[in-house]
Amino acid sequence: MPKPTISSDWMAGCAGCHMSLLDMDERLLEIAGLADFRATPITDLKEPDKTGVDVGILEGGINNSSNEEVAHRMRSRCTVLVALGDCAVFGGVPALRNFCGADEALRRAYIEAESNDGEGKIPSDPELATMSTVRALHEVVPVDVFVPGCPPDPDVIAYVLTELAQGRMPEVKDERLHWN
């Protein structure tokens, strides 16, 4: 029987959840023995196989049209979708801009920022993705496994991947459940 395949991608997050994934240290090798890591932001292959993967992992919330595309692509190509980290699960820190709106967030970041030289300009290239309300992953596509945490503890990620790599659904509860 071929090894289960795992693919991951990131959206509106800080890459911290992937750092936490790498923080599993030698357990990465154990999981690599159980499953095949395919496309991830930290491997050469950038997009999940068109033929599909068993486990898709997404970090970050959805804050624009590009993220939305990534989310739909992953959902359509994976069997089990994992929302990894507080941004994917809840919206997280990027979602805080929803409290003030995108326009105010852009103004604060590009014009009123302390590091600005006084000639700030909000990027408006037509090739840029269109901004939206920041949403949790489950608001855009159905999610099978929620792994909250900012970032999730490496032990929790190791547990989740080990279970999935062996065809079991992980249960994130008790000491494995943390939202911060």
Add this chain to the structure above:
Amino acid sequence: MISLTINGQSIQAEPGVSVLQAARQNGIQIPTLCDHPNLTPYGGCRLCVVEVKGLRVPMASCTLPVSQGMVVETETPGLRQSRQVILSLLFSERNHFCPFCQVSGTAVTSDCELQQAAYHQDMTHWPMQPQWNNYAVDTTHPYFILDNNRCILCRRCVRACAEMSGNFTLGVEERGAASVVVADANLPLGQSSCISCGSCVQVCPTGALIERSSAYQGSQSQLTVTQSVCAGCSVGCGINVMTRDGHLVRIEGDWNAPVNHGVLCKQGRFKPAHEQRQRLTTPMIKVDGELRPVSWDEALDAAAARLKGVECAALISPRLPVETLYAFKRLFKDGLHSHNVVSLGGEDAGAEYAAHASLPLEGRLDMLSHADCVLAVGTDLTNTHEVAGFMVKRNLQRGVKLIVIAPQESDFANLAHYVLRPGAGSVADVLDALSCAARGEGSAGGEGFAEGEEAAETLTALLRSTGLEADLVQAAAQALAQAAAPVIVYESDLYASPDVAASLVRLAEQVGALDAGRKGLLSLKGSANSLAAAQLGLDGSLVTNGSKAVYLALGDDELPEYLVRRLQAAPCLVVQAAYASSLTASADVVLPSAIWAEQSGAYLNLEGRLQQANAALPVPAGVSENTAVLQSLAQRLQVALDGDWRAELAVRPSLVTLTLN
């Protein structure tokens, strides 16, 4: 007793207790959020819902009284689902994004009861996303921050403000999901009637109310908690001193403390963490008009040399523990036979009066909580001894009558039903007028005033001398005379005048405050250990004239300006103090000493209750503990400090019954 069944377990409960209380008493845990054991049940969050056989819908167990034969289930799949929905709705109302919240953590480290409740219900995500409503954060208060974005509208803070400190500052504005916690009529907290007792912060289950000084300094699980006693005043509130790596993080009221049951005032809760004074960290000697750092041995030798064989006066802060006061008394009074060995404000503890009063006259502090009429004489309990004031304030809504005799306006007088301002006449005349009028009200007992026409003449004369309205005095006297449990609380300096003291006791007898074993008098006795200082005989007033040297054991206390000037005029001044001040700057020898949180020791509060303060912080390098300084000095002066302070505390008659074990 009432018999009921919870989760198949047969239990007994007192009539009137809630299902929640009955469950807890029997070790059955029901999740709660708005409930707090020290506050009146509110039934707001619905997390504590239970199923009761025969009832159509789940009921909030915190407001449901037990009844005979009740069959209750607390953990059915349906209830679990209800709780998840309740939590989902709470999370969807406001900004409950955890990662950057001060109280967020794991199941072990989280100080957030909302987050813990979600963990407890195995919630991995929010089924409903937030509404993205934004509320202004109120940062106008000097000690804490109110963030309505984190609020779950449990109203614990509102209840604490009313039920613990009786201040009624916090309330809720608007309705439903738009409800927000506000101060007064939506004033910024910093400009509101808030008195900074901080009870609201201590009971807040989320990060909606957080302390400025301790925010992001670590969760409860990372802090060391030391149970201790506040040295702020003579009430003697129980406190939990929370420290981390040898630093003070915050102070909380001890819910189990017999005196205050968790409530504190700003002096106890916030002031220590906001201390701005400069710490003294090395002993110093004045050489050629300038203070020079020296070793402890040099400083102690110099201090001993200056005190040896000369007439000296000695002054100590009554904020210091009994052990230090006793060592001080042994050294200066018994050892060096100094002519003037006193504590700061020590004459206020009424020890002189106690020596010839029929004793003891005074009762316990909790009388204030159970009184139906309180007469406050010369005290402003909104300014000093605030927690004693809370005991009165929080009961005013229940119909407790408050009478204040004070020459000045005060916030406390503003709360009173009757304010008697002695004009030209003395306080004694006002008290006598009340006695006279109370006698007319038919209250039993009381000697000293004639009846009938003569009494009326006496009252008229007293009214004339005090300039008070007859109706006002009559109404106040009536309230006192008709009270079942009247209490008279007063400044101890009133004892300095024998007339006033006699009038006080006469009034207390007249209105039944001293009937049948009641001791309805209570004096405030100044500072944390003023009573102990007085019991040890350190209660005279300071006389520096004729002294060749003055020794001041100040600890972390501050002196009033007039005393600073008097001490600066002394020919030689040795100061044992924690903080640099104009006084230490002009001292000849400076001995840096510990602050309250760095030393253990006993405190005797105003009701004669001996309590143990425990050191919560290490003594900094270069600094010495207060008793240790006196011991080292005594060694050099060949004075033995041993003795039994406990026995000596009990020798002198006292106005209160001392409990010294």
